[in-house]
Amino acid sequence: MKAGEWVTAALAAGAAGLLLTGCGGGAPGGAPAITPAGGGPVSSAAASPTPASSGPASAGSASASAAPGQAVAVGRSTTVSTGRRGGRAGSYTITVEELKSASVLTNEDGSVVRPDAGDRIVCVHLRVEDVASGGTTGSLSPFTNPWWASGSGRLSRPKDSGAECAGLGLTGDALSGQREPAPGQYVDGTVSTEVPKSRGALVFTDGAGAQLFRVPVAAG
Numbered sequence: 001m002k003a004g005e006w007v008t009a010a011l012a013a014g015a016a017g018l019l020l021t022g023c024g025g026g027a028p029g030g031a032p033a034i035t036p037a038g039g040g041p042v043s044s045a046a047a048s049p050t051p052a053s054s055g056p057a058s059a060g061s062a063s064a065s066a067a068p069g070q071a072v073a074v075g076r077s078t079t080v081s082t083g084r085r086g087g088r089a090g091s092y093t094i095t096v097e098e099l100k101s102a103s104v105l106t107n108e109d110g111s112v113v114r115p116d117a118g119d120r121i122v123c124v125h126l127r128v129e130d131v132a133s134g135g136t137t138g139s140l141s142p143f144t145n146p147w148w149a150s151g152s153g154r155l156s157r158p159k160d161s162g163a164e165c166a167g168l169g170l171t172g173d174a175l176s177g178q179r180e181p182a183p184g185q186y187v188d189g190t191v192s193t194e195v196p197k198s199r200g201a202l203v204f205t206d207g208a209g210a211q212l213f214r215v216p217v218a219a220g
Contacts, residue, residue, distance in 0.1 A: 071213075071216050073216060077094060080092055082138070082142050083206050083207060094128055094129075096125075096126060097125040097188065099124045101122045102163075103115070105121050105164070105167045108166065118197060119195060121192060124190065124191050125171070125188065125190050128181065129186035130182060131184075138181060140176070140181075142204055142206050143175060143204055146158070146191065146203055147202070148200055148202065149203045150196070150200045151200055159194040160192070160193065161192045161194040165190035174189055175189030175190060176191075195217065197219060199217065199218055199219040201215060202214060202215045
């Protein structure tokens, strides 16, 4: 091969490589991408802020933290950022206090909640502390409507079970009805969903669909 022909062939091969490198795809259907489990262990340090109905938290309050998107087991905490609202970035420490499931549940009014065949009711009790440095009141919306990730990682929106988590012994009202905390305050409440009986995880996302954290759920 002549020198000129060799240079032309090399340039063509390089251009093809760049085109192949630029190809890619995102998660289908607008679902948030799942980050594989891993990384360092989540911290179990507890926060000690004041409730939303009280004054601000003391200067000695602690917040612990796994990286956003990591699995957070019962009794553990993670700190997440939820994007900007009212001119400030949202920042929250989330503690997973309890998680229980049932194949049937009776509400306080006597109504019986029966999931579809192959499904169950899962209730998770969360404490949400606003740890932003001042500014406007935040939003609880990222923590009230999780996705369901199957054991293989497939995402879907679970049904609202309509069940009251008090029937499983979890304290507190539904998180979606709680007052949104101001910086230095926290609220706690429950989230009830209908999900498959197979193992998976409740995946909480921000308004843009970015994964914040996930709560593993064993088969049952």
